Each structure stands twice: as structure tokens, then as C-alpha cells.
Amino acid sequence: MIEENCLALSDIHGWYGESKALHGIEINVKRGQTVALMGRNGAGKTTTLRAITRQLTRTEGSIKKDGQEISTVPRHKLAYQGIGFVPEDRGTYNTLSVQENLKLLPKVGDSGMSLDELHSFFPNIQERRHAPAGTLSGGEQQMLAMARVLLAGPDLILLDEPTEGLAPVFVQKIAELLQDLKKRGLTILLVEQNMIFTRKLADHFYMIENGLVVADFPAEELSENEELISRVLGV
Amino acid sequence: MEIFGISVPALAGQLLIGLFNGAFYALLSLGLAVIFGMLRIINFAHGAFYMLGAFSAYMLSAYLGASFWLSLLIVPLVLAALAAVLERSMLQRLAGLDPLYGLLLTFGFALILEGGMQYVFGVAGQPYSPPASLSGASNLGFMFMPHYRAFVIVVSLFVCFGTWLLIERTKIGSILRAATENPSLSEVFGLNVPVLITATYAFGAALAGIAGIMAAPVFQVSPHMGSNLIIVVFAVVVIGGMGSIMGAIISGFALGLVEGLTKVFYSEASNVVVFVIMAIVLYFRPAGLFGKDA
Numbered sequence: 001m002i003e004e005n006c007l008a009l010s011d012i013h014g015w016y017g018e019s020k021a022l023h024g025i026e027i028n029v030k031r032g033q034t035v036a037l038m039g040r041n042g043a044g045k046t047t048t049l050r051a052i053t054r055q056l057t058r059t060e061g062s063i064k065k066d067g068q069e070i071s072t073v074p075r076h077k078l079a080y081q082g083i084g085f086v087p088e089d090r091g092t093y094n095t096l097s098v099q100e101n102l103k104l105l106p107k108v109g110d111s112g113m114s115l116d117e118l119h120s121f122f123p124n125i126q127e128r129r130h131a132p133a134g135t136l137s138g139g140e141q142q143m144l145a146m147a148r149v150l151l152a153g154p155d156l157i158l159l160d161e162p163t164e165g166l167a168p169v170f171v172q173k174i175a176e177l178l179q180d181l182k183k184r185g186l187t188i189l190l191v192e193q194n195m196i197f198t199r200k201l202a203d204h205f206y207m208i209e210n211g212l213v214v215a216d217f218p219a220e221e222l223s224e225n226e227e228l229i230s231r232v233l234g235v
Numbered sequence: 236m237e238i239f240g241i242s243v244p245a246l247a248g249q250l251l252i253g254l255f256n257g258a259f260y261a262l263l264s265l266g267l268a269v270i271f272g273m274l275r276i277i278n279f280a281h282g283a284f285y286m287l288g289a290f291s292a293y294m295l296s297a298y299l300g301a302s303f304w305l306s307l308l309i310v311p312l313v314l315a316a317l318a319a320v321l322e323r324s325m326l327q328r329l330a331g332l333d334p335l336y337g338l339l340l341t342f343g344f345a346l347i348l349e350g351g352m353q354y355v356f357g358v359a360g361q362p363y364s365p366p367a368s369l370s371g372a373s374n375l376g377f378m379f380m381p382h383y384r385a386f387v388i389v390v391s392l393f394v395c396f397g398t399w400l401l402i403e404r405t406k407i408g409s410i411l412r413a414a415t416e417n418p419s420l421s422e423v424f425g426l427n428v429p430v431l432i433t434a435t436y437a438f439g440a441a442l443a444g445i446a447g448i449m450a451a452p453v454f455q456v457s458p459h460m461g462s463n464l465i466i467v468v469f470a471v472v473v474i475g476g477m478g479s480i481m482g483a484i485i486s487g488f489a490l491g492l493v494e495g496l497t498k499v500f501y502s503e504a505s506n507v508v509v510f511v512i513m514a515i516v517l518y519f520r521p522a523g524l525f526g527k528d529a
Contacts, residue, residue, distance in 0.1 A: 076428060087420060091417065095412055096416075103406065106425045
């Protein structure tokens with residue numbers, strides 16, 4: 001049987017120090033899907049991504065990538081399972097040049113884009129390749145963070161709030177890129193507060209509240225769940 | 236000929252001695268800076284590593300008849316291996332704790348290593364001769380230049396700037412800098428940070444080993460040779476800026492020179508001048524001359 005879930009989280013509990021932030025998260029991300037985690041600030045969306053990338057003080061439960069348990073794999077080998085991560089703060093290394101940032105990550109797969117393709121998508125990055133990444137604007141840093149992960153070639157990308165604080169022109173650019181990645185068959189787990197942005201991209205939605213999944217539904221059922229979305233997001 | 240009432244050969248001679256001492260300051264403070272940058276640990280065992288470098292050269296020569304040149308290759312590897320074992324077996328367990336624990340542990344290493352060598356060899360210095368090919372001196376006209384001292388300065392410059400190039404200009408260096416800036420995220424990206432940390436500690440110890448073997452023919456090979464020097468080296472690191480590679484190199488050589496000049500013009504102050512400069516630098520730039528948080 002071919003495992004259809006690219007990523008499966010089951011009964012994930014997570015702690016920051018002594019305080020518990022996740023209380024049994026269940027999420028399935030089918031291969032090739034874009035799945036959005038929605039919820040208010042502090043609901044546990046980012047924490048869920050940190051649980052997958054093992055950045056919490058303590059994490060319990062099962063995390064499977066392509067059917068294989070990865071919660072016991074050493075942290076520096078996670079990327080080699082085909083997992084790419086773009087953290088909320090972009091995670092660009094400020095003291096490294098743009099080019100050094102781009103070339104830093106080990107190649108883990110081949111589903112990524114070529115450097116030329118990325119340069120045509122993000123011309124700013126090409127122009128500023130010798131500048132320290134710390135001198136880029138927020139939008140440029142986001143593009144650098146995305147480009148860097150794509151060059152490594154993972155088949156699953158964890159994206160934390162890619163449009164947060166960005167000018168509309170960058171939001172549009174990132175939406176175009178994600179559409180393109182979807183067409184290429186990449187699996188994306190997206191944490192995003194911007195509903196207008198997410199609406200056009202996600203195939204499936206998970207609503208998270210107080211460290212628990214309170215509802216999930218496919219994109220087709222979006223309109224039936226407007227009331228729930230408003231309640232959970234508090235808009 | 237005289238400058239400020241000091242004869243040129245005397246002045247040049249003191250400058251050379253200053254540069255020579257600076258060569259050791261630079262090598263040792265560079266090792267401390269590299270280790271601090273990556274491990275966030277002030278390596279109090281650094282002076283003991285330097286002392287072990289000198290003793291390794293002495294033992295290789297006395298027991299195995301190894302030449303200076305062979306030892307110059309072997310000693311850094313011996314120190315790197317020892318440091319890797321210490322890091323893997325003990326220091327690694329302190330990851331994530333307050334850096335003070337690392338300082339205490341490495342201070343413990345230093346006491347044990349010094350005590351061990353004192354138990355075996357006593358406190359008196361052991362002799363170690365410079366290689367015959369580097370004995371003698373050249374008359375430069377304005378001064379006599381001992382070959383061995385010139386050799387030490389050149390090797391130190393070469394190793395220091397080689398290290399700088401490695402860290403600032405290569406892929407390995409960019410990986411190290413990335414792992415320094417954000418270790419946990421770097422691991423998520425697939426960089427093997429634990430191995431990088433061990434390698435960095437080993438590399439820093441190897442630098443101390445190089446300084447140790449080069450010191451062996453000039454200074455006495457004794458168990459406490461490191462603890463006498465390391466206090467000055469810590470001051471050099473503070474002046475340069477903790478963790479700054481170029482800061483460590485430049486302030487190492489510069490403070491050696493300043494010390495040499497102080498010996499000429501006001502020799503009574505030569506032992507304290509580095510600390511006076513440290514106090515002044517800390518007052519105006521708490522992060523050091525090349526520190527990034529100033």
C-alpha cells in the first residue's frame with residue numbers, strides 16, 4: 001500500500017519549558033496538498049511546526065513522514081527526510097551574505113527549483129547576492145528564506161506566516177510562487193493568519209485552538225464553515 | 236641613530252620581541268575567540284592546552300627523538316584529539332546550561348592537566364632546543380634578527396590569517412558562522428551542529444598546540460607556563476571583542492607591540508599596560524574594539 005500521507009501528526013503534545021502548549025494535535029497532510037493551519041495568536045500553530053522540527057523543550061506523540069516515524073530521528077537529519085522549513089522570523093543568517101545563505105543548506109532532494117529559475121522569480125536576490133542578509137528588507141528576506149529552502153529540494157515545506165508584515169507586492173509574489181510549487185507537486189504545510197491569501201491556496205484547513213485541532217475541512221467546504229472560521233480567528 | 240633618545244637597534248629589538256610575544260597572544264586569543272564564538276564557552280583550559288603543546292613537543296623529542304618539524308605536525312593533532320575527547324565526553328553535556336558551567340569545567344580541566352604534568356615532571360622547566368636550521372641571526376643593518384623569532388612571527392601570521400580566510404571566505408566557514416548565529420535552526424536545516432562544535436573546540440585546541448610547540452624552544456617548558464600567559468591572553472580577547480576573529484588577531488599582535496614599546500619607554504609599566512588598555516577599552520567600548528554589540 002502506498003502511504004498517501006506525506007506528513008501525519010498523531011496525538012502531539014508539546015512543552016515550552018514547564019508550560020504545555022500542544023494537547024494532542026492530529027494533522028494529516030496528503031502528498032501534493034497545501035494544508036493551512038488557522039487560529040489566533042498563541043493557539044499553537046507555530047508550536048506545531050516547532051514540534052515537527054523538534055524545537056520544543058519536550059514533544060510527545062507520533063510524527064510520520066511518508067509513513068516513517070521521524071520523531072526519534074536526530075534533529076540534523078530531519079532535513080534529509082525531505083523536510084524544508086521557513087520559520088516565522090525567516091531564519092536568514094544576518095551575518096552571512098545572500099549568496100552564502102542560498103548555498104548553505106545541504107541538498108536533500110531534487111524536487112526543488114534551479115538557481116536560474118529562482119533568480120528569475122526573485123530578481124532582487126540576484127542583484128543583492130553579495131550583501132549581508134541582515135541588510136535586506138523583510139520581503140526580500142522572506143524570498144531569500146524561500147529560495148534557500150527550495151534550492152535544498154525538499155518535497156515537504158513547512159511555512160510559518162510567510163506574508164506577515166510584508167507589502168502587498170511581496171504577498172502577491174509569494175502567492176504566485178506557492179501556486180507554482182503546488183503545480184510542481186510539492187506538499188506544503190502553511191501557517192497563516194491572512195485568510196484572503198490562504199483561501200486561494202489551501203486544499204485543506206485545520207482550525208487550531210488552545211493547542212488542539214477543533215475542526216478540519218477541505219477547501220470545498222470553506223463557505224459552509226465561515227461562521228466557525230470567524231469564531232476561531234476572532235475576526 | 237636615535238629615536239626619542241633610544242637607539243634604533245634597541246627599539247627595533249624590542250619591537251621584534253613585541254611582535255614575537257604578539258604572535259603567541261594572537262594564536263591563543265584566536266583559539267579562544269573561535270571557541271567562544273561557537274560554543275559560547277570561555278575556555279579556561281586554553282593555557283593548559285598551550286602547555287601540553289609544549290610538553291608534547293618535549294616528550295616527542297625526549298622519548299621518540301622526533302624532530303621539531305615532525306612535532307609541529309603531530310602536536311596540533313594530539314591537542315585536537317584530546318580536546319575532541321574532552322568535548323564529546325564532558326563539555327557536550329553542558330550544552331544549554333549557563334556558560335558559567337563551561338567556564339568552571341574547563342578551569343577544572345586546566346587544574347587537572349597542570350597538576351598532572353607537575354606530578355610527572357615537577358615544576359622546574361624542561362629544555363627544548365630550536366631546530367638547527369633556525370638557529371642563528373641575521374644582521375639587517377639596523378638590528379640583529381634571530382631566525383627562530385622571525386619564523387614564529389611568520390608562522391603565526393600565516394596560521395592566523397589562514398584561519399580568518401577559512402572562517403570568512405569558505406563554505407565550511409559559512410556553515411560555522413551560520414551554526415554560530417542560530418544553532419538550533421541550523422540543525423533543522425540539516426547541518427550537523429554537534430560535530431561542528433566538537434571540530435571547533437578541537438581546532439581551537441590545535442591552535443594552542445601550535446603556540447605551545449613554538450614556545451617550547453624559547454620559554455621554559457613547565458606545567459605553569461600556560462597559566463602565566465593566559466591571563467594576558469584573556470585581556471587581549473576582551474580588548475579585541477569576544478568572539479571576533481579579526482579582533483583577536485589584530486589585538487594580539489598590536490598588544491604585543493605595545494608591550495614591547497612600553498618596555499623601551501617605561502619598562503616598569505610593561506606588565507600592566509595590557510590591563511590598563513583593557514580597562515580603557517571596556518570603559519568606552521564594552522563589547523571590545525571589534526565586538527559587534529558595541
